Amino acid sequence: MLAGLAAPVGAQPLDEPLDERGLFEVRDTDVAQRTTIADSGVDVWGVHDGTMTFAAEPEQVQKLRAAGLDLVRIGDLDRMLADHNPGVRAAADEFPPGDEAYHTYTELTEVLRQTVSDHGDIAKLTSIGKSYEGRDLHLITISGNVEVDEDEPEVLFTCNQHAREHLTTEMCLRIIQRFTDEYGQDPTVTELVDTREIHVIPTVNPDGAEYDIEGGRYRGWRKNRQGNGTDLNRNWGYQWGCCGGSSGSPSSDTYRGPEPFSAPETAAVAEFVDSRVVSGTQQITAHIDFHSYSELVLWPFGYTYSDTTERMTPEQAKRFQDVGARLAASNGYTPQQSSDLYITDGSINDWMWAEHGILSFTFEMYPTGGGLGGFYPPGDRIEPETKRNDEAVEILLTEAGAA
Incomplete structure (x- = not known):
């Protein structure tokens, strides 16, 4: 698991520019709101207890916020990927260190x-x-x-x-x-x-x-x-x-x-x-x-x-x-x-x-x-x-x- 994901930071201000792909949550959603989010083309990662987690490009974020959805920004996706990868292994087709139990x-x-x-x-x-x-x-x-x-x-x-x-x-x-x-x-x-x-x-x-x-x-x-x-x-x-x-x-x-x-x-x-x-x-x-x-x-x-x-x-x-x-x-x-x-x-x-x-x-x-x-x-x-x-x-x- 990634450190810090259990307690994400608050939503960015609507007027703050976004220039990177990020990970977001929308909390207390109903099915219509979840469909609106999915329809925007974002990458839905999961839904639990009404909280929908997804990766989104800046233009998708602006579209969803314009639709009245309260997006909570968890973090920058590229940075999170870098943090999650502990190191590079020699072989091109191996799982990262610690995950060798998975099968290539x-x-x-x-x-x-x-x-x-x-x-x-x-x-x-x-x-x-x-x-x-x-x-x-x-x-x-x-x-x-x-x-x-x-x-x-x-x-x-x-x-x-x-x-x-x-x-x-x-x-x-x-x-x-x-x-x-x-x-x-x-x-x-x-x-x-x-x-x-x-x-x-x-x-x-x-x-x-x-x-x-x-x-x-x-x-x-x-x-x-x-x-x-x-x-x-x-x-x-x-x-x-x-x-x-x-x-x-x-x-x-x-x-x-x-x-x-x-x-x-x-x-x-x-x-x-x-x-x-x-x-x-x-x-x-x-x-x-x-x-x-x-x-x-x-x-x-x-x-x-x-x-x-x-x-x-x-x-x-x-x-x-x-x-x-x-x-x-x-x-x-x-x-x-x-x-x-x-x-x-x-x-x-x-x-x-x-x-x-x-x-x-x-x-x-x-x-x-x-x-x-x-x-x-x-x-x-x-x-x-x-x-x-x-x-x-x-x-x-x-x-x-x-x-």
């Missing part, structure tokens, strides 16, 4: 290959495509008879759409290691592996994740590396760019891209999900997309405040609410519809449900807050914060059989 792309690849070597009877490693810079988008499938496409409910876990959210990759790794290492020993794990097909994509955004740690220093980077970068979780095809929940400006951290699925990473994941329609039936019945931070369980829709639409009946909305509440009760997160946070469009959950009827959730992981430090929890938090979701993963895998 190379280390992740080695772990996945070793997992399949150790558990080839239940685990298979493939690639669903290439990132913009040519890295494989790894997919590991775990099942009791993994070489046969059996008629079993399938569940998908995706991580690291946003580059700096490295804890989520560790979350996907825990799922992989738990459902392979504990197979044949833990009765619950064994039954779920034998009766499900579990698909895990540990990093949807490997290029951005590697760029975020380039030179052993954190950059606070969110997007992929295509041009100025695309926010992958605004690039999905359903209600893309419809409702003020993303930006059309390439410089924005919520840039949705020039068209739906313009990012090769989202296109590859979507193509894989499309490929699981067998004889007219989608085999994937449930999904979690892991993000950080704020400790939330979110479900569709993000593009509208309405609980029900032509793609969401009252009964379906009730199921999302019930399952979401059970998931949150297991890990201590807060459950809510995505749009209760603020409006987003072109998101993975909305597309998964609207296009395929997949029971799709987003988990915003640890911590509840913390500014820049919230994206970079120390390595000793990996085990407790990923283990914290063991029961939730089991709940979703079980619920997949009822979908």
Whole structure:
């Protein structure tokens, strides 16, 4: 965590010029105010107890203040990044000193290959495509008879759409290691592996994740590396760019891209999900997309405040609410519809449900807050914060059989 973030300084005077990107809070917000903030194209970092934390350019700050919002300035983002980086390591693709417990792309690849070597009877490693810079988008499938496409409910876990959210990759790794290492020993794990097909994509955004740690220093980077970068979780095809929940400006951290699925990473994941329609039936019945931070369980829709639409009946909305509440009760997160946070469009959950009827959730992981430090929890938090979701993963895998 960054020192001083728990007690930020007061708001700058409105007439004080701003010439740098800063970190800000707006406190005691309602959903309309949060949507106004997000719609300005700022980089939203988290929301907790009505306080919204975000990075903003000077022109965005002036726009929001002109709209009557009381912005509290936490600090200069570049200076905070410099303070958070204790030193530069020799290798270009290593995490900063003290965070070696996190996995680089190379280390992740080695772990996945070793997992399949150790558990080839239940685990298979493939690639669903290439990132913009040519890295494989790894997919590991775990099942009791993994070489046969059996008629079993399938569940998908995706991580690291946003580059700096490295804890989520560790979350996907825990799922992989738990459902392979504990197979044949833990009765619950064994039954779920034998009766499900579990698909895990540990990093949807490997290029951005590697760029975020380039030179052993954190950059606070969110997007992929295509041009100025695309926010992958605004690039999905359903209600893309419809409702003020993303930006059309390439410089924005919520840039949705020039068209739906313009990012090769989202296109590859979507193509894989499309490929699981067998004889007219989608085999994937449930999904979690892991993000950080704020400790939330979110479900569709993000593009509208309405609980029900032509793609969401009252009964379906009730199921999302019930399952979401059970998931949150297991890990201590807060459950809510995505749009209760603020409006987003072109998101993975909305597309998964609207296009395929997949029971799709987003988990915003640890911590509840913390500014820049919230994206970079120390390595000793990996085990407790990923283990914290063991029961939730089991709940979703079980619920997949009822979908």
